[in-house]
Structure formats: structure tokens, C-alpha cells
Amino acid sequence: MTALKVQFKNKEGLQLAARLEKPANNTPKAYAIFAHCFTCSKNLTAIANISRALTQVGYAVLRFDFAGLGESEGDFADTNFTSNVSDLEAAADYLTKEYEAPKLLIGHSLGGTAVLVASLNIKSAEAVVTIGSPAEPQHVTHLLTTDIDEIEKEGKAEVNIGGRSFMIKKQFLDDLEQVHKHHRIEEIKRPLLILHSPIDNVVSIDNAADIYKQAFHPKSFVSLDQADHLLSNKEDSMYVGNIIASWVSRYIKTQDVTPLKTDKHLVTRTKDSFTTEIMTEQHSLIADEPQDAGGTDLGPSPYELLAASLGACTGMTLRMYADHKKWPLQEVRVHLKHEKIHAEDCKECEEDAKKIDHIERIIEIEGDLDQKQKERLLEIANKCPVHKTLNSPTKIITELREA
Incomplete structure (x- = not known):
């Protein structure tokens, strides 16, 4: 925000x-x-x-x-x-x-x-x-029971409410009485x-x-x-x-959502903590880091979102393919784990790189499918767009813009 x-x-x-x-x-x-x-x-x-x-x-x-x-x-x-x-x-x-x-x-x-x-x-x-x-x-007078007599007598008193000291004058009590009547x-x-x-x-x-x-x-x-x-x-x-x-949302009439004001596809905003707002053209969510990493754990971490993108794309791709083939696929569950692994055997890695990204994906499917259909779905999973993106060289162009 x-x-x-x-x-x-x-x-x-x-x-x-x-x-x-x-x-x-x-x-x-x-x-x-x-x-x-x-x-x-x-x-x-x-x-x-x-x-x-x-x-x-x-x-x-x-x-x-x-x-x-x-x-x-x-x-x-x-x-x-x-x-x-x-x-x-x-x-x-x-x-x-x-x-x-x-x-x-x-x-x-x-x-x-x-x-x-x-x-x-x-x-x-x-x-x-x-x-x-x-x-x-x-009701606030219930918090002042031990001080009301002093306020009435002296016209004011220093009271402690919620661990903080306040000076309360008699006019405060008189005002509460008048408001109560109306x-x-x-x-x-x-x-x-x-x-x-x-x-x-x-x-x-x-x-x-x-x-x-x-x-x-x-x-x-x-x-x-x-x-x-x-x-x-x-x-x-x-x-x-x-x-x-x-x-x-049920009771307030609001204006139509204004399209996102960006020449890109989405906007993220990070302020004085790791908590980051993400807004696409029609949706919003929060990313964060876990508490042991210095965050407040209000949302998934960036790498969790990355893995989730692969899982979501995998499920959607299999759903689309099965519907096209009219196969009785009932449900797809994709289990994912992202980690960095040592890259001693990675010949294509840069010399100073010691680890490479590793995403483990396990796909569970439900439905009356034969073995050939299951094997074909596994092939299709590897062709989902996000999978291809992650496996392809990606060029990121960054520029600094004044707010």
C-alpha cells in the first residue's frame, strides 16, 4: 500500500x-x-x-x-x-x-x-x-473508578489507562454525561x-x-x-x-476497478519491511519472508511464488489437455520444492557459481486413466509455458525510474 x-x-x-x-x-x-x-x-x-x-x-x-x-x-x-x-x-x-x-x-x-x-x-x-x-x-468511567472522586473534588486528576498516564478534567466526565443523554x-x-x-x-x-x-x-x-x-x-x-x-463488499457501492497504471504486466511495492504488495491488472496479493529470515510471514516468499507459478501452470496445462482429449481427469495436485544444490557437476555454470536452482515436482492425478494416458500427461507437464520459461535462458532488462 x-x-x-x-x-x-x-x-x-x-x-x-x-x-x-x-x-x-x-x-x-x-x-x-x-x-x-x-x-x-x-x-x-x-x-x-x-x-x-x-x-x-x-x-x-x-x-x-x-x-x-x-x-x-x-x-x-x-x-x-x-x-x-x-x-x-x-x-x-x-x-x-x-x-x-x-x-x-x-x-x-x-x-x-x-x-x-x-x-x-x-x-x-x-x-x-x-x-x-x-x-x-x-463506559470509560469504569476505567476511572479510583480516580473519579479526585476528579470531582480537584477538578482534574492524572490517571493511568492502558499503561499510559493522562490528565483527565471534570469537563471530560460532564461531557460523557451529556453525550449519554443524546x-x-x-x-x-x-x-x-x-x-x-x-x-x-x-x-x-x-x-x-x-x-x-x-x-x-x-x-x-x-x-x-x-x-x-x-x-x-x-x-x-x-x-x-x-x-x-x-x-x-456487500454493502458499499464502489467505483469500477481502474486498470493498473503501468506499462508492464504487474506492480510490486516494498516499503519499510520485507512485506511486499503485488498487484496485477485485476488481482492483488502479498509476498513476505518468514520470521526467521527477518520478515513478518504475511505471505509466501518470492521463491514460493516462483514454485507456485510452475505448479499452477502445470495443473492448468494438464487440465486443458485432458479436456481437449475428453479424458476423465478429475484432479491434479502438484507438489513442489525449491532449493539450491551444489553444482560440482555443472559444466555450464560460471566459475564462481557454487550452487544451481533445483525444483522438485511431483504430480498426482486422479481419474480413470490408463497407463498410456498417464505417461502422455507427464510429457505434457514438461511442456507447460512456465516450465519452458524456467528451462530457457531469460534476459532481464532493468532500468531505474524516479517515482
């Missing part, structure tokens, strides 16, 4: 720091806003994984730091829940002015509650998603996806039940099983991202 550092001002004139992440072809089919949790920032790994899942299916995602948090201007002590909602609306205004009005709103924890409230004023939003979110803004989930009337973990010890699962009960259909609930509140495990945040990406 393409990640741009952007800034926009909220209604108080404070500069809010944000990241706008686009799909690899730089042509989003729709825009989304992600509101993070109360004690998080836009740079939380879980948020990055969820955003990546959405950019993979063509969405652009704007995630930002609320006023007083992360890299945004302001003093958190002077903010409240209403100002967070206002920041969301400012984010929507920014997208509308500079790019395109957002169609999807996603919120994590109290950010999800803010999204529920803000969606009433962000008319362009066609779908809403909450992740581990309280049903009511007042908060009506049933007024949203947009497709709603609720994701929540049954073992969430920060925001209990009962909140998801309350949101679901109040909301109108279409509404969906997905249990996050053993996930913690911050989605600390990579697998959990990736699962959430994939669920949202799949769910939203």
Missing part, C-alpha cells in the same frame, strides 16, 4: 497528524476512516494490519491521531469525547475536500463508539464497523458490523450485545474468540482486517 503522511485541522484549528494508505495502484475504489482506541495512536501494529487488508481489496484508509495524542497538536487534558467525534467529522471533511467522501467508518474501542456517534453527521458513510467498542461513551444507536440505520472478543477484559462482550440489540438490520456480529482488547496477536488483527474487507 502507498502510505502518505498528511495533516488537517479540526474545528479548533489544531493540526491533526494522519496517514492515508492507498492500494498499490494508487486508485482507491472507496475511502475509509479508522478511529483508534482511547490510548492508542495511528501507528498501532493492529491498525496497520487491518488497513493493509482493506488496501489489498482496493480501499484507501485514513487513520489519524486525535487532538492531544500521538503527533497531533493539542493537550489531551483539554479534549473530551465530543471533541473526538468532531475530529472524526474533520477527517471526513478533509477526505471529501481533497480526495473523496468516506464510505466506510471503522472504530476500535472508544474510537468505535465515537464512530457510531459521528456516523449520524457523516452522511457519505454507507457502512460502520466497531471493534471491541463500548455501547455507551460513559446517544441513540437506533438512529444510525446503516449496515453495521460488530467485532468483539468474549474474553475482552477492558470492554466486556455485553457491550457488543447492547449495540447489536439497539441497531437496525442489516447488522452482523463476529466473535474474536481468544483475542485481547488491543488485538496484540498478529493473527487476530489480520483476521479482523480480512473479515471487514469481505463484509464491506
Whole structure:
């Protein structure tokens, strides 16, 4: 995905720091806003994984730091829940002015509650998603039980939430009370996806039940099983991202996919890690390296993709040939292994080359085929186009181009 550092001002004139992440072809089919949790920032790994899942299916995602948090201007002590909602609306205004009005709103924890409230004023939003979110803004007071008396008495208190210290003023509590009086989930009337973990010890699962009960259909609930509140495990945040990406395709009207903007056949993009996006004219996937090689294991390695290309081409070639001959071939399974082997017996190798590439391919076929047909299929497998490419001299012409 393409990640741009952007800034926009909220209604108080404070500069809010944000990241706008686009799909690899730089042509989003729709825009989304992600509101993070109360004690998080836009740079939380879980948020990055969820955003990546959405950019993979063509969405652009704007995630930002609320006023007083992360890299945004302001003093958190002077903010409240209403100002967070206002920041969301400012984010929507920014997208509308500079790019395109957002169609999807996603919120994590109290950010999800803010999204529920803000969606009433962000008319362009066609779908809403909450992740581990309280049903009511007042839920945050449950995290301040030992500090509320001091806040009421002194007008403010330094509290610890999620391992971070914050100055909370009485105006924050007063604002929650006012929002509570006017908060009506049933007024949203947009497709709603609720994701929540049954073992969430920060925001209990009962909140998801309350949101679901109040909301109108279409509404969906997905249990996050053993996930913690911050989605600390990579697998959990990736699962959430994939669920949202799949769910939203049913409810949001998007533009037709713009053809890939390249004079070649595909584009890859690698940024600050081994994780690499691959986009062809109509499809996208991720390549990566395993963790023991310094990667994050979000996708197959380049050599795995190379071997997979041979396997896929082999299967397709045999399928095509058997269909042409009207042979009863039911299924083809191709097992592959790529490795480097010592090349002492390789007379054609360069003098400084010590190893050559070796791909082992085992083909399993199912179907009522006689021995001659099986032997013919083995011959045809060696004629698949990718096989021929790998066995032929390949010239790679490389040039450097300014972005």
C-alpha cells in the first residue's frame, strides 16, 4: 500500500497528524476512516494490519491521531469525547475536500463508539464497523473508578489507562454525561458490523450485545474468540482486517476497478519491511519472508511464488489437455520444492557459481486413466509455458525510474 503522511485541522484549528494508505495502484475504489482506541495512536501494529487488508481489496484508509495524542497538536487534558467525534467529522471533511467522501467508518474501542456517534453527521458513510467498542461513551468511567472522586473534588486528576498516564478534567466526565443523554444507536440505520472478543477484559462482550440489540438490520456480529482488547496477536488483527474487507463488499457501492497504471504486466511495492504488495491488472496479493529470515510471514516468499507459478501452470496445462482429449481427469495436485544444490557437476555454470536452482515436482492425478494416458500427461507437464520459461535462458532488462 502507498502510505502518505498528511495533516488537517479540526474545528479548533489544531493540526491533526494522519496517514492515508492507498492500494498499490494508487486508485482507491472507496475511502475509509479508522478511529483508534482511547490510548492508542495511528501507528498501532493492529491498525496497520487491518488497513493493509482493506488496501489489498482496493480501499484507501485514513487513520489519524486525535487532538492531544500521538503527533497531533493539542493537550489531551483539554479534549473530551465530543471533541473526538468532531475530529472524526474533520477527517471526513478533509477526505471529501481533497480526495473523496468516506464510505466506510471503522472504530476500535472508544474510537468505535465515537464512530457510531459521528456516523449520524457523516452522511457519505454507507457502512460502520466497531471493534471491541463500548455501547455507551460513559463506559470509560469504569476505567476511572479510583480516580473519579479526585476528579470531582480537584477538578482534574492524572490517571493511568492502558499503561499510559493522562490528565483527565471534570469537563471530560460532564461531557460523557451529556453525550449519554443524546446517544441513540437506533438512529444510525446503516449496515453495521460488530467485532468483539468474549474474553475482552477492558470492554466486556455485553457491550457488543447492547449495540447489536439497539441497531437496525442489516447488522452482523463476529466473535474474536481468544483475542485481547488491543488485538496484540498478529493473527487476530489480520483476521479482523480480512473479515471487514469481505463484509464491506456487500454493502458499499464502489467505483469500477481502474486498470493498473503501468506499462508492464504487474506492480510490486516494498516499503519499510520485507512485506511486499503485488498487484496485477485485476488481482492483488502479498509476498513476505518468514520470521526467521527477518520478515513478518504475511505471505509466501518470492521463491514460493516462483514454485507456485510452475505448479499452477502445470495443473492448468494438464487440465486443458485432458479436456481437449475428453479424458476423465478429475484432479491434479502438484507438489513442489525449491532449493539450491551444489553444482560440482555443472559444466555450464560460471566459475564462481557454487550452487544451481533445483525444483522438485511431483504430480498426482486422479481419474480413470490408463497407463498410456498417464505417461502422455507427464510429457505434457514438461511442456507447460512456465516450465519452458524456467528451462530457457531469460534476459532481464532493468532500468531505474524516479517515482
